[in-house]
Amino acid sequence: xxxxxxxxxxxxxxxLGIIGGSLALALRKEGYKxxxxxxxxxxxxxxxxxxxxxxxxxxxxxxxxxxxxxxxxVLSTPVKTxxxxxxxxxxxxKDDTVISDVGSVKGDLVLRLYEILKPHVFVGVHPIAGTExxxxxxxxxxxxxxxxxxxxxxxxxxxxxxxxxxxxxxIGSKTEIMDPHLHDFVFASVSxxxxxxxxxxxxxxxxxxxxxxxxxxxxxxxxxxxxTRIAASSPTVWKDIFLENKENVLHTIDVFEKSLERxxxxxxxxxxxxxxxxxxxxxxxxxxxx
Amino acid sequence: xxxxxxxxxxxxxxxLGIIGGSLALALRKEGYKxxxxxxxxxxxxxxxxxxxxxxxxxxxxxxxxxxxxxxxxVLSTPVKTxxxxxxxxxxxxKDDTVISDVGSVKGDLVLRLYEILKPHVFVGVHPIAGTExxxxxxxxxxxxxxxxxxxxxxxxxxxxxxxxxxxxxxIGSKTEIMDPHLHDFVFASVSxxxxxxxxxxxxxxxxxxxxxxxxxxxxxxxxxxxxTRIAASSPTVWKDIFLENKENVLHTIDVFEKSLERxxxxxxxxxxxxxxxxxxxxxxxxxxxx
Numbered sequence: 001x002x003x004x005x006x007x008x009x010x011x012x013x014x015x016l017g018i019i020g021g022s023l024a025l026a027l028r029k030e031g032y033k034x035x036x037x038x039x040x041x042x043x044x045x046x047x048x049x050x051x052x053x054x055x056x057x058x059x060x061x062x063x064x065x066x067x068x069x070x071x072x073x074v075l076s077t078p079v080k081t082x083x084x085x086x087x088x089x090x091x092x093x094k095d096d097t098v099i100s101d102v103g104s105v106k107g108d109l110v111l112r113l114y115e116i117l118k119p120h121v122f123v124g125v126h127p128i129a130g131t132e133x134x135x136x137x138x139x140x141x142x143x144x145x146x147x148x149x150x151x152x153x154x155x156x157x158x159x160x161x162x163x164x165x166x167x168x169x170x171i172g173s174k175t176e177i178m179d180p181h182l183h184d185f186v187f188a189s190v191s192x193x194x195x196x197x198x199x200x201x202x203x204x205x206x207x208x209x210x211x212x213x214x215x216x217x218x219x220x221x222x223x224x225x226x227x228t229r230i231a232a233s234s235p236t237v238w239k240d241i242f243l244e245n246k247e248n249v250l251h252t253i254d255v256f257e258k259s260l261e262r263x264x265x266x267x268x269x270x271x272x273x274x275x276x277x278x279x280x281x282x283x284x285x286x287x288x289x290x
Numbered sequence: 291x292x293x294x295x296x297x298x299x300x301x302x303x304x305x306l307g308i309i310g311g312s313l314a315l316a317l318r319k320e321g322y323k324x325x326x327x328x329x330x331x332x333x334x335x336x337x338x339x340x341x342x343x344x345x346x347x348x349x350x351x352x353x354x355x356x357x358x359x360x361x362x363x364v365l366s367t368p369v370k371t372x373x374x375x376x377x378x379x380x381x382x383x384k385d386d387t388v389i390s391d392v393g394s395v396k397g398d399l400v401l402r403l404y405e406i407l408k409p410h411v412f413v414g415v416h417p418i419a420g421t422e423x424x425x426x427x428x429x430x431x432x433x434x435x436x437x438x439x440x441x442x443x444x445x446x447x448x449x450x451x452x453x454x455x456x457x458x459x460x461i462g463s464k465t466e467i468m469d470p471h472l473h474d475f476v477f478a479s480v481s482x483x484x485x486x487x488x489x490x491x492x493x494x495x496x497x498x499x500x501x502x503x504x505x506x507x508x509x510x511x512x513x514x515x516x517x518t519r520i521a522a523s524s525p526t527v528w529k530d531i532f533l534e535n536k537e538n539v540l541h542t543i544d545v546f547e548k549s550l551e552r553x554x555x556x557x558x559x560x561x562x563x564x565x566x567x568x569x570x571x572x573x574x575x576x577x578x579x580x
Contacts, residue, residue, distance in 0.1 A: 198517070217579060235573055239566055278489060282521045
């Protein structure tokens with residue numbers, strides 16, 4: 001099928017961080033012919049985005065945006081800001097403008113955004129293109145290329161949902177549809193829990209360093225660096241994810257704590273068979289992913 | 291200084307797994323002129339090592355080994371086997387033969403091995419060259435090249451300690467000396483704890499998958515694969531490490547559990563400031579490593 005990026009002629013990206021910036025660069029790279037507008041509260045980011053030729057025009061006041069030219073809006077800020085932004089921009093939107101996002105939490109949030117923005121259509125999107133980096137200066141034109149991307153539509157606006165899917169397919173992402181609540185449980189397990197653990201692991205090494213007067217961060221061998229890479233992720237982005245997906249995150253932490261406790265007890269009792277059971281089962285599962 | 295690999299003329303590697311195999315291949319690659327003997331209880335591994343030209347001769351009975359040719363022995367089996375191997379080989383050793391290892395636990399274990407093997411000299415060694423792979427078929431000639439390597443000598447046998455250090459320097463490792471108990475605390479924190487967590491994390495995803503009937507391993511995005519790579523490590527090797535370094539491992543798990551509990555409580559209470567504190571502190575520390 002010919003590339004038409006869902007037929008959108010004017011795209012507004014709200015939030016010019018690494019994800020918003022990478023989206024703009026990807027559109028350029030993949031041959032998008034329409035206009036790209038950027039919004040950010042931070043003027044430096046707008047300047048950087050203009051400098052990179054990522055956007056055609058940049059704004060830090062919603063009132064100034066040429067809304068008549070915009071038929072697709074992508075929210076690319078921390079997820080906790082989505083609802084207030086939706087309320088702010090709603091009065092400006094053209095009738096058939098589609099609103100979407102690139103947030104890591106879906107669930108009730110997409111239902112609320114759908115309600116807030118009605119009769120405009122909101123389509124939730126989560127590109128699985130994680131990076132611990134931040135800021136438009138780290139944007140990459142190929143961040144979404146061949147990356148998985150989950151759409152979590154609600155409602156029956158098939159045509160507009162398909163336009164959003166085509167938009168991302170033309171950027172090169174591998175799209176799939178998922179129920180928003182299933183999405184939040186799955187990503188609490190495979191992404192939010194690992195992030196919580198990575199942050200806590202680094203925190204525990206800070207505590208252990210203080211306790212002993214030995215700077216453990218001088219010895220980053222043994223897989224520690226790879227393992228904690230994601231602990232360098234943006235605190236604001238992740239605070240929002242943990243809070244917005246609170247119930248799932250708390251539940252997966254509980255289950256993880258029990259698994260760790262089981263291993264700890266086996267080590268304490270020197271129960272070699274039980275330790276081997278846990279390690280072998282985990283290993284087998286993990287190896288099946290490669 | 292000229293390469294002489296510590297002046298050792300005949301090396302016996304006990305245990306032809308990935309580490310023992312990589313050591314033999316590294317010696318070849320770096321121009322070692324002496325003989326390399328291999329011992330393994332598994333005949334297939336010996337055959338594979340001979341096929342790879344990693345070793346000159348292979349044995350599965352200690353009695354058959356030409357001990358008169360051997361002046362350096364490297365233990366390269368799971369750490370829990372070291373003491374019984376030391377007791378078995380001691381009667382065969384020439385007077386000035388030096389014994390060493392490549393194990394991940396030092397502490398009391400090196401003191402016990404030193405006592406068992408006296409008047410022969412034992413020098414503990416830990417190459418920080420982790421891999422989750424197993425078996426001589428995954429051996430790599432450059433596994434130790436430019437890798438850090440910790441020596442944990444006890445006793446006053448300066449000359450022999452220096453020979454062992456020279457051996458590894460000539461292979462290309464960056465050597466450093468550390469107290470064996472400090473070593474075990476440090477590596478419990480930066481390596482054994484992360485491994486325990488990775489095994490427990492995969493276990494918790496098995497539990498969550500069963501609980502919900504959703505195969506979470508179908509969604510390995512969001513950093514999960516990198517994060518759990520080390521959960522594919524050898525169960526036997528890691529069971530031994532956890533047990534041999536039990537007190538340190540249990541203590542670091544306790545401290546980590548408190549850190550995770552602190553983050554969990556902050557999420558539960560929606561204490562944004564506390565969450566940001568934990569995430570920002572961890573991020574800053576983690577970023578300082580890059």
